[in-house]
Amino acid sequence: LHPPPVPLKPPIFRCELGYLACAACRSQLPGNWCSFCVHGGGGAYALCPGLDILVRGVKVPCPYDVYGCRSHVPCCDAVDHQRRCPCAPCGCPEPGCAFRGSPAMLLDHIDAEHTRPAIVLRYGRARSLSLPLARRWHVLVEPQRRAVFLLSLGALGAGAAVSLICVRANAAAMPRRCSLLPSMEKREQQGCSKKAKVEELTEGHGRQDAENGALALLPAETQRVDLTLKLDRAYLHCPICTLPLKPPIFRFQCAAEHLACNKCYAELPKHHCYKCGHIGCFCRNITLENVVGSARIPCPYKVYGCRADVVYHEAAGHQRACRFAPCGCPEEGCPFVGSPSMLRGHIAAEHPRFGPILSVPYGFEWNLTMEQAQRWQAFFGQEDGSVFLVSQGELGGATTISLVCVRANGGAPAPQYKCRVVVVLPGGDNDNTMMVSKVRSSALSGGAPAPDHGAFVGTQRELLSGESVWLRIRIDPLPVPAAGAAAGATPNSAPPDGAGRSRRSKWQR
Known part of the structure; x- marks a missing residue:
């Protein structure tokens, strides 16, 4: 109701329809009646303690955390804290310097970049300083509060002026009073006592104003600040x-407006x-439904490349299907995870001896030659980038060729594939061994x-010639099954994993 919109702050009121x-805003409404639904039966506003607790539990990091x-x-x-935050950024008094940071960071910056150590002073004690006019500014620091x-120093007419300001962006902080007694050679002493003026020092070029005792920099452009909410997970659980x-x-x-999810609500008594x-009775909590529907978290596999922000209650399902779920490396002893x-x-980059990673099309047969000493070969599909691995092994005196799709989440709704692997033998096509299987x-x-x-196929070692194994491979994506269709209900469904067919089996389209 408030123009412009401001964050909800307890106490919060809600009408019977959830507005x-x-x-x-409530104090300005006539008769305490909801302005949206006064003609629609919404009724008067009432306190909403459950939402008060939720709003108090939603926390954000200070935008000045950097x-x-x-x-x-x-x-x-958050707005009130931002107005008082001692880490609000300021600029550097040196003209043209692009520094931006907190007053504490400014001390380190001046010491490192402008080789001007800070002068230490203490509250309530006088400090005598001898300052050259050639240096237009000097930094003072109170060590206890790091103020x-x-x-x-600047020219004022035929003389000079000395000004003192507190370097901070938030003028609402605790005020301080100072006394300045400047003196110059061959000139009469002049004294003044005034309140230390607070100026915001931001990015830009310097400006010296000796008459009012302030040093300011041109304000920087307003920057957009994105906030990340921090909320106790218990608020989002039944x-x-x-x-x-x-x-x-x-x-x-x-x-207390005790809550229940839809499943628990069906099993609870309805009148107490x-x-x-x-x-009493139960009613829909539309407000909390809106909150829950808009609460999003990054995928836990963000570090592996997933950029999805998913609704919190859908996060577990997304994680089970995320194509960025980490896998290992086929090389024994390699610590890779990604x-x-x-x-x-x-x-x-790390295993170039296994040859380049091949890019192959789906639906076409292609040839692969592997040395018998080569344990594995990786390749990926041109259409969707899925990674596959062909590996060699020994099983019961035979050489086995197996093929897998490299991924941690291989169930639905991930794409499914079938493959045909032919081991080419010297005797010709009639002697070749072949298998057709789901991947x-x-x-x-x-x-x-x-x-x-x-999916694997075995071949007797003595049937292989030379030091190489010759393969013909074809991979096809399986059609997405209709909802509710039973696995293996069609006559053309793929055989069980690992079950090879006769070498004369035909390719099932």
Whole structure:
């Protein structure tokens, strides 16, 4: 209701239809009736203690955290904190200097970049200083509270002027009074006592104003500040089953407005509160549903490349399907952990002896030659970038060729694939061994998969000639099954994982 919109601050009021009002706006409404639904049966406003607790629990980091402030304050108090924050940024008194930081950071900057150590002073004690006029400004610091002051010198008519300011961006902080007794050679002493003036020092070019005793810099352009909310996770979970709340959400009409998720609500008595025993009934908590629907968190696999911000109650489902879930490296002993796309770069950089990572199209047969001593070969699909791994192993006196899709989340709704792998033997096509199978997934948590893992085909060692193994491989994406379709219900479905077909089996389209 407030123009422009301001953060909700307790006490918060709500009408029966869920419209909200802060205390200031409610006091201006005639008869305490909701202005949105006065003709629609919404009724008068009433206190909303549950939302008061939620609003107080929503905390944000100070926007000046990059300048050293470590406070997390309730969102409704963030503006007031920002006005008082001692880490609010200021500029540098040196004209043309691009520094921007807190007063404490300014001390280090001046010492390092302008080689001017700060002059220490203490409150309530006089300090005699001898300052050259060639230096237009000097920094003073009170060590107990780390307050920073700027003493500047300038010309005023035929004489000179001395001004003192406290370097801070927030003028609402505690005021201080100073006494200045300047003296110059061959000139009569002049004394003055005045309140230390507070000026905001921001980025820009310097300006000396000796008459009013202030040194200021031209203000910098206003910058947009993005805030990240910090909220206790308990506010977003059902107090009964402790699972994340998702619409619809119900609240009992008692003083504490005890909550229940949809599943728990169906199992609770409807005419008295399960927690405090108050007589009443449940109703939808539209306000909390809006809050829960807008509460988003970054994917836990953000460090591996996922940029999704997902609704909190959908985060677990997203994590189970995220294509950036980390996997390992097929090389034994390699400590790599990263997404499949990161694995491609890792193999190229750290294991170049296994050859370049091939890019292959789906739906076409292509040839691959591997040395018998080569344990694995990686390649990826041109269409979607999925990473696959062909590996060699020994199983019962035979050489096995297995193929897996490298990913940690291989279940639905991830894309599914089928493959055909042909081991080309010297005797011609009639002697070749072949298998057709659905492609399994592997996160490679223990290195290259075991010889019997995934889709594999075995060939007697004596049938192989030379030092190389010749393969023909084809991979096809499987169609997305219709909702509710049973696995394996169609006659053309893929055989069980790892089950090879006869070498004369035909490719199933």
